[in-house]
Amino acid sequence: MPHVLISSKKCTGCHMCELACSAYHENAYRPSVARLFSAVNPTTAAIKGHTCLQTACAKCQEVCPQDAIVTKEITVRVKGDYPSLEKNGEVVKGYVLVVDEEKCTNCGECYDVCPTGVIHEHPEREVAFKCDLCDGEPQCIAFCQNPHVLAVDLKVDRMDKELQA
Amino acid sequence: MDFYQGKVLRIDLSKATSAVEPLNTDWAELYVGGKGLLLRYLWEEVPPKGDPWAPENPVILMSGPFAGTNVSTCSRLVVGCKSPATGILNDSYVGGSFAPEMKFAGYDAIVIQGESPEPVVVTIKDDVVSFIPAVEKYWGMTTSRIEEAMRRDFDPAAKTMSIGPAGEREVLWACLSTDQFHKAGRGGHGALWGHKKLKAVSIRGTGPVAVGDDAKVFLDDIYRIHKEYVLTEDNLWAHEEGTPVLAQVMSDAGVMPTRNWSSGTFEGVENINSDSFLKIRTRNRACYQCAIACRQFHQADGVAGEGPEYETIALCGGNCGISDIVALMKFNAACDELGLDTISSGSVVGLAMDLTEKGVHDFGLRFGEVEGYLKAPELIAKREGIGAELALGARALAAKYGHPELAMEVKNLELPGYDPRGAFGMSLAYATSDRGGCHMRTYPINDEVVAGTLPPDTLEGKPQRIVWGNPAEGMIGENFSAVKFCGIWCDFWAITPEQIAQLFRHLWKREVTEEEVFRVGERVWNLGRLFNLREGVEPDDIPKKLYEEDGAHTTGASAGRAIGAENFRKALQEVYQIRGWDENGVPSEAKLAELGVDVRL
Numbered sequence: 001m002p003h004v005l006i007s008s009k010k011c012t013g014c015h016m017c018e019l020a021c022s023a024y025h026e027n028a029y030r031p032s033v034a035r036l037f038s039a040v041n042p043t044t045a046a047i048k049g050h051t052c053l054q055t056a057c058a059k060c061q062e063v064c065p066q067d068a069i070v071t072k073e074i075t076v077r078v079k080g081d082y083p084s085l086e087k088n089g090e091v092v093k094g095y096v097l098v099v100d101e102e103k104c105t106n107c108g109e110c111y112d113v114c115p116t117g118v119i120h121e122h123p124e125r126e127v128a129f130k131c132d133l134c135d136g137e138p139q140c141i142a143f144c145q146n147p148h149v150l151a152v153d154l155k156v157d158r159m160d161k162e163l164q165a
Numbered sequence: 166m167d168f169y170q171g172k173v174l175r176i177d178l179s180k181a182t183s184a185v186e187p188l189n190t191d192w193a194e195l196y197v198g199g200k201g202l203l204l205r206y207l208w209e210e211v212p213p214k215g216d217p218w219a220p221e222n223p224v225i226l227m228s229g230p231f232a233g234t235n236v237s238t239c240s241r242l243v244v245g246c247k248s249p250a251t252g253i254l255n256d257s258y259v260g261g262s263f264a265p266e267m268k269f270a271g272y273d274a275i276v277i278q279g280e281s282p283e284p285v286v287v288t289i290k291d292d293v294v295s296f297i298p299a300v301e302k303y304w305g306m307t308t309s310r311i312e313e314a315m316r317r318d319f320d321p322a323a324k325t326m327s328i329g330p331a332g333e334r335e336v337l338w339a340c341l342s343t344d345q346f347h348k349a350g351r352g353g354h355g356a357l358w359g360h361k362k363l364k365a366v367s368i369r370g371t372g373p374v375a376v377g378d379d380a381k382v383f384l385d386d387i388y389r390i391h392k393e394y395v396l397t398e399d400n401l402w403a404h405e406e407g408t409p410v411l412a413q414v415m416s417d418a419g420v421m422p423t424r425n426w427s428s429g430t431f432e433g434v435e436n437i438n439s440d441s442f443l444k445i446r447t448r449n450r451a452c453y454q455c456a457i458a459c460r461q462f463h464q465a466d467g468v469a470g471e472g473p474e475y476e477t478i479a480l481c482g483g484n485c486g487i488s489d490i491v492a493l494m495k496f497n498a499a500c501d502e503l504g505l506d507t508i509s510s511g512s513v514v515g516l517a518m519d520l521t522e523k524g525v526h527d528f529g530l531r532f533g534e535v536e537g538y539l540k541a542p543e544l545i546a547k548r549e550g551i552g553a554e555l556a557l558g559a560r561a562l563a564a565k566y567g568h569p570e571l572a573m574e575v576k577n578l579e580l581p582g583y584d585p586r587g588a589f590g591m592s593l594a595y596a597t598s599d600r601g602g603c604h605m606r607t608y609p610i611n612d613e614v615v616a617g618t619l620p621p622d623t624l625e626g627k628p629q630r631i632v633w634g635n636p637a638e639g640m641i642g643e644n645f646s647a648v649k650f651c652g653i654w655c656d657f658w659a660i661t662p663e664q665i666a667q668l669f670r671h672l673w674k675r676e677v678t679e680e681e682v683f684r685v686g687e688r689v690w691n692l693g694r695l696f697n698l699r700e701g702v703e704p705d706d707i708p709k710k711l712y713e714e715d716g717a718h719t720t721g722a723s724a725g726r727a728i729g730a731e732n733f734r735k736a737l738q739e740v741y742q743i744r745g746w747d748e749n750g751v752p753s754e755a756k757l758a759e760l761g762v763d764v765r766l
Binding site (some may be wrong): 003010013014015016019020021022024026027028029030031032033042043045079080123139141143145146147148149 | 309372373381395
């Protein structure tokens with residue numbers, strides 16, 4: 001299923017992905033509530049990307065006592081350069097996991113099990129928030145714009161291809 | 166408020182108290198942010214003609230309006246004070262991630278005044294400000310260690326601005342350090358922090374930066390701007406090669422300071438040029454919110470880290486006769502850890518080598534000898550052995566030994582890596598720079614060496630270029646750099662006035678012309694001049710050997726060239742005339758009124 005990955009090797013630690021993510025979802029730049037992040041050690045330059053693996057992981061969905069993490073069909077459209085996709089305008093269909101804010105009680109079970117640490121309590125709405133691939137136009141990938149870098153990409157697996165056929 | 170947070174955090178180190186006050190929006194309208202707003206706050210906060218070391222002399226950390234958004238390169242922070250080295254304004258710029266974090270914490274600026282009785286670290290988590298005793302635990306730490314300690318003890322995502330051991334001992338060119346390799350290098354901010362017993366400010370912000378009713382509109386425009394203007398051939402050289410590419414070019418042009426400015430061509434440059442650094446490159450890193458990612462990491466024989474950039478290669482390499490790339494990297498790494506500006510470090514060590522070679526005084530330092538060279542940074546930072554004397558700085562050290570002509574500085578700021586004898590325009594750039602010896606206010610090197618659009622061996626036509634530049638040809642004049650530094654855009658985005666106007670449209674929510682963009686720059690430059698005149702700036706001049714006939718080089722590509730004292734003075738007067746200043750460089754009332762400068766001498 002489609003999900004975002006950050007190449008720790010290619011990433012320069014510019015945090016553009018977090019900034020674009022927060023601007024898209026929060027209507028203001030606020031990386032502390034971004035749906036992905038890149039952890040950077042400024043001294044060693046070691047970088048580790050943290051993103052949601054969606055249905056390929058689904059630990060949050062498994063533990064949610066309220067069934068508040070729901071599977072949603074999505075069509076990803078390319079804006080920007082995706083190393084994984086062949087041409088501009090290519091479309092990928094698949095599923096993502098989204099939070100049903102009506103059902104979420106902010107119990108925190110999912111926060112504890114998330115292996116990449118990208119599902120959290122929203123500081124104002126007091127429910128869980130997570131990556132939804134921006135309704136099919138992932139801003140993080142679009143804003144990883146340097147042609148020599150392109151560290152943020154869509155992971156597309158075999159199932160996605162079958163779904164499209 | 167969109168883009169601005171509308172708040173200034175005031176820290177009083179004497180009382181260990183803090184207060185939040187509203188940003189002066191009238192000033193923000195006139196002077197935008199960054200350099201402009203910093204200078205307006207300095208005008209107000211610095212006691213006129215006061216002692217730079219006095220507790221009242223503030224250090225101001227100022228962001229630009231685009232910090233914390235995804236406008237590339239605008240993560241830069243400007244740190245300002247009345248410099249203890251020069252006695253005039255000092256605005257020192259630093260990349261990394263501190264300015265965005267400051268914005269996320271809710272502040273456009275931080276004004277630091279007073280003097281702590283004991284060493285202190287200030288931590289800021291959004292609206293919670295704490296004063297942590299630094300003695301024993303943090304005082305004495307190198308820059309990477311204090312950052313690591315703050316991530317461990319305060320917040321794992323903390324961004325830290327700190328001084329190293331050099332700042333603690335008030336070495337005049339001690340710098341501020343953030344994200345380990347990023348330095349607010351020039352003018353001795355580190356010395357001032359050390360004097361105020363301020364080891365570090367560590368900040369963590371979790372709030373938003375608003376950009377308008379619909380952030381997606383802004384986001385889409387920035388996507389376009391990045392595609393059209395940022396990620397182009399004009400800028401990506403910085404990602405692919407970076408400033409080491411200048412080393413060979415400057416040496417070939419007779420511009421690279423060599424052995425304390427005794428030549429402009431360094432015969433060992435092949436060992437420390439871009440080709441040599443490309444062989445040991447490991448990866449690229451970016452400042453926060455920058456798509457260009459120019460920071461080059463290198464690794465060789467037991468030393469790894471970012472840089473060195475061209476200025477370091479020139480001053481700590483050629484100027485010290487050092488062509489050993491590993492030694493150069495070690496020297497650079499030592500300066501980074503100790504919190505020393507590399508331009509001044511290389512200049513002073515080169516001077517001490519010169520004094521030794523000339524038989525004036527034996528500092529145990531000789532051109533090209535690695536052993537003494539590698540010991541120098543630590544001795545300077547600790548003021549031990551020869552370091553106690555070197556820490557005087559180039560001007561005082563040369564004067565002490567009766568050779569003031571060997572000190573290569575302007576207004577007591579050591580000169581960077583461009584010898585005006587190989588590029589005459591630099592003489593005016595250095596003389597008129599508002600913070601002393603600096604290459605960042607205008608860059609005639611672009612005309613004279615890089616692009617080759619104007620001949621390097623004449624001052625004809627240069628005064629106009631110094632003041633106004635020609636951004637279409639990539640030549641930055643002082644007025645344009647002044648508005649760029651309000652943004653705060655980095656030089657590695659070769660931004661044009663028209664592109665700045667496009668971004669100011671988001672800021673001011675109206676149409677903006679290129680003329681308005683230049684006007685902001687000229688206003689800011691004149692405000693800076695007023696500040697310097699108020700504080701008693703020295704006459705605009707440069708070391709005489711850089712223009713007098715008998716100072717011409719005898720070797721290298723610029724051998725035999727001399728500007729001539731008369732030509733230099735004439736061109737300087739021409740700069741003043743273009744600016745609407747009198748023969749002493751005092752702005753006329755008409756000029757100040759025309760520009761809307763809101764202060765007077």
